[in-house]
Every structure is written in structure tokens, then in C-alpha cells.
Amino acid sequence: MEQDWIWGLVGGLLIGTGGAVYLLANGRIMGASGIVGGLVDGSEWRHWRERGAFLAGVLLLPVLLYPLYGEVNTHITGNWVVIIAAGLLVGIGTRMANGCTSGHGVCGMSRLSLRGIVATVFYILAGGLTVALFRHGLGWI
């Protein structure tokens, strides 16, 4: 669609504003994998209220916006092996690297953090090679 990039830019500004609020109000880095990961592995239970409130916001807004769109197709693959393998890789990888697209990508790169930049380069390279191999090579995705 023609306006996809405009909505991408609008959505990006909203995402960055969310990160700015989380930083300037609470003094925290808005990293989705860290916020979720610290809750499920128990290491950050003492912050469950703050993290739970954040996740409630992430879950709720799409529920409120969905009726305006009618139908949203996420085009997720129907291949369960791919879904489960991908979920495991995303879970292990983001916790091992201490960050994902939001933490390293948005919050890290915007302060010119070397770790954020290096992580972002490696996950984009790995993602690009994976799509090339599994889509154009093997035809799985």
C-alpha cells in the first residue's frame, strides 16, 4: 500500500514517545524482551507492578484500535515447527543478548550505544540471511 510508510512513521513516533515516557518518567529503558523476561524468569519480580502495567498497555491498545480496522491479518505461518523454533530462538537470543528491537534497536541506537548498534547489526544480518535461506533457498516461509 502507498501509505504504509506514513503509518510506519506515525507508529514509529508513537513507539519512540512510549520509550521517552518510560525513560524520562520512570528512568527505565523500554526493552520488551527485558520487561517480559525479567518477569518470567523471576529475576525482576520486585518490579512486577511497573512491568505488568507496561504490558497491560501493550496488550490493551490493539484491542481498542482493532474495531477501527475491521480486520487485521498478521499472515503468520501455519507451519508449527517454524513457529515454535522461531519463538524459542527469539526468547533465548534476546535474553542472551540482553535486548531486542526495542531495547537495543530503538533505545540503544538512539543514545549511540555501541552494544545496541552491534546487536542491531547482527540481528538484522541474521534475519536477512534466514529469510534468504528459508524463503528463497528452501521455500519454507
Added chain:
Amino acid sequence: MMRALYAFIAGALFGAGLFVSGMTDTLKVQGWLDVFGDWDPTLAFVMGGAIIPMAIAWAFVPGRAPLVGGAFPQKPQPRLGRNLVLGSVLFGAGWGLAGLCPGPAIASLSYGGVGHWVFAAAMLAGMVATPPIRKALDRRLPDG
């Protein structure tokens, strides 16, 4: 209490941004990674758009304190170790395979269908499994 309220507002902005930008559409994400196919530039606009307010926020940080008190997070030591690189490579592979990263995985739970729940369950299982994996790796070959 204010801390939870601000966190909710931040999460709401994040969730709204992921939704309207189309980043919960796995084909758009894979389309951006697919430089050999029909390349979709949307993700670059999302990332660029997100970095602008965030960079402004960082510019406010020096010499100030967060609204709720305490201190701002220090810039991490520029330590580029095995965990950062290997973890990012594994994450990138999973991101490319399914077209989902942790934020959109959560934002899409209410409308994405059962595949998104299975993905989220596998992601959470991976997150739970990581501390022991990381410990075992660090014992054999220290990160650094």
C-alpha cells in the same frame, strides 16, 4: 503508583505504535528483511520514527533525574562479548523465521490467532531456559 501509571502510558503508546505501523504483520517484517525479494521499506520508517523522540529524550537526561525519582540508567560499558553477538544472531534467525520480535508478539495476542499464542509460549519458554544456558556457556568459555 505513579510509576505504574507512567509505565501503562508508555506501554499503551508502544502497543498503539506497533499496531498502526503494521509491525505485527509478519509479512511486512519479513518483507523488510527480504533484500533479495520484493523489499518492503516500512520497518525502516518505524525504526527511524521511533529513534527521533527517543534521541530527544536522551538529550534531556544529563544532569536531571527521572520524574519518579532515582537515577537514569548509565550508558553500558561498550563490552562486545559472545553473549551479545551469539544472542543477537539467534534472535535474528527467529525474527526472520516467523517475522515476530518480542514487542509485536505481545501486542498481537488479542487478534493474531492461535499461532501467536504458540509463538509467545515458545518465546517465554526460551526466556525461562536462558539463565541456565547462559551460566553453562559462561562456565566453559567466559563471555568477553
